[in-house]
Amino acid sequence: MGLAAGAAGAAAGYALNHRRAEPAAETLLGAEAFARTNAGAWAKVFDALRTGVCVVDGYNEIAYANNGAGALGFKAGQSLHPDSLRGLADHVRATTAPRQVELELGDADAPTAVRIDIAPLPEDHVAVELTDITELHRVERVRRDFVANVGHELKTPVGALQLLSEALADAVDDPAAAARFTTRIQHESTRMARLVTELLELSRLQGAEPLPAPTTVWIDRVITEAIDRSRTAAGAKDISLVRTGRRGLAVSGSENQLATALGNLVGNAIAYSPEATTVTVDTALDGDTVRISIADEGIGIAAEDQRRIFERFYRADPARSRATGGTGLGLAIVKHIAGNHGGQVDVSSMPGKGATFTLALPSVAAQADRTAPHTGEIDAKVTED
Incomplete structure (x- = not known):
């Protein structure tokens, strides 16, 4: 678990210790006055984070969840889900060792990829940090497909050049055949050069060089x-x-x-x-x-x-x-x-x-x-x- 996740866990634990008094305090003080208290200040800090932060009690109930966690489907008062994540939380409590896992949550047709960091807190609580990595997965998938496509596109002209060069070597005594093979070699080499040029152009347009x-x-x-x-x-x-x-x-x-x-x-x-x-x-x-x-x-x-x-x-x-x-x-x-x-x-x-x-x-x-x-x-x- 990284430094940011550890800090989030420690701060979430602090927020939890004050959260038990929040309803009464907010009722007595009013929203504006409560926002100026320590507990209210921590709540504002966590709600401003893009990363989801939860505090889960010893019964795997979510005691606290910021706005980022809520956007990913983790809300205070609910049970921690799915089952695999509850098991991981139990393991962290037993070993007191932080753990990290990547899960796909939500709709099976359009799942959200989430990196989850879990760290132990006092009194059998655990801090859960949730980071949406769907875009990172998409970029990685595009990169893999791109490399595979480039390899396939280059393989065709390279293979053709190899065969044509071998045929040209065997046709040294046949001028007509040699001329035909030479023309084909020029065609395939032009095609490969164009492919390389356009790959470089596309890479430049996608941010490899400043506009x-x-x-x-x-x-x-x-x-x-x-x-x-x-x-x-x-x-x-x-x-x-x-x-x-x-x-x-x-x-x-x-x-x-x-x-x-x-x-x-x-x-x-x-x-x-x-x-x-x-x-x-x-x-x-x-x-x-x-x-x-x-x-x-x-x-x-x-x-x-x-x-x-x-x-x-x-x-x-x-x-x-x-x-x-x-x-x-x-x-x-x-x-x-x-x-x-x-x-x-x-x-x-x-x-x-x-x-x-x-x-x-x-x-x-x-x-x-x-x-x-x-x-x-x-x-x-x-x-x-």
Whole structure:
């Protein structure tokens, strides 16, 4: 049991010794006067703690519980629960040695993970400290899943490179086969390099590095850069890139990050669209929110997949995603960039009828051009004016 838990136990014991007189004292003195007594002061201190603190008597009845304990379901006048915790309290009384355990309490569908420290007090009482560690468990679970997913994603191109290099060594006398294997090696190495780059980008966005100081970012410039990045891919599939909506909008943040987010969204729209279709980038001002929408005429996304597509490595269509060179990290990066800018990203789609991703960001209320909305089509094969 740590120093904080030991101190909490000692202080809880002090509070217990005074609690027996609290009802009469509070009745006689009034709430305000009672709050100025030692017992009232200790009660205020414990109720201010985020950690739950209980004092349990020799019959495993809760004699005192602060607000933090009450939030976890431990209230004064009730029996200590569950049975395993009562047994642990009895063991602490018998051995006078502090113990620690982690339990899941509450609803089986959404349990609360709690670290429980128990320390002995005089007169067969024990102090119980309750710390909600549900978020720590969630983060640990995400970390394990992330490591497993990274290992799986890297295993595929690494294994392919090994096999292709062996095949290339055996094809030294066959120029056509050697050229074919070389092309495949370049494809797999590019895919692995992209995966590593996006992993590093995601790690940086999640707090591995401090965020850059925010500046005023003009959305027109960001959209132009995102379209330029995707011009070659769009031209290869005869896809037209159309820019519509309000001009002169601005937000506060990082221009590089926002260009990455929009580049990912436009790139995805092109990758999952058939040839000779249109990808539209629209901007609008909705109150104090700038909305940037990227709409395609592609395969669409099923409703059950829309809830998960922003998760790392989740693919609605794994086979198609691998064929397009996707890593499963692009939309996760977009989500984190939106969050870093105080905004969010949403999707609206129906299978077979395309998808629309909307990036919503707080506006800085700085519009350079308040004229009527402008619409213009940008041929992917022609330089933008």
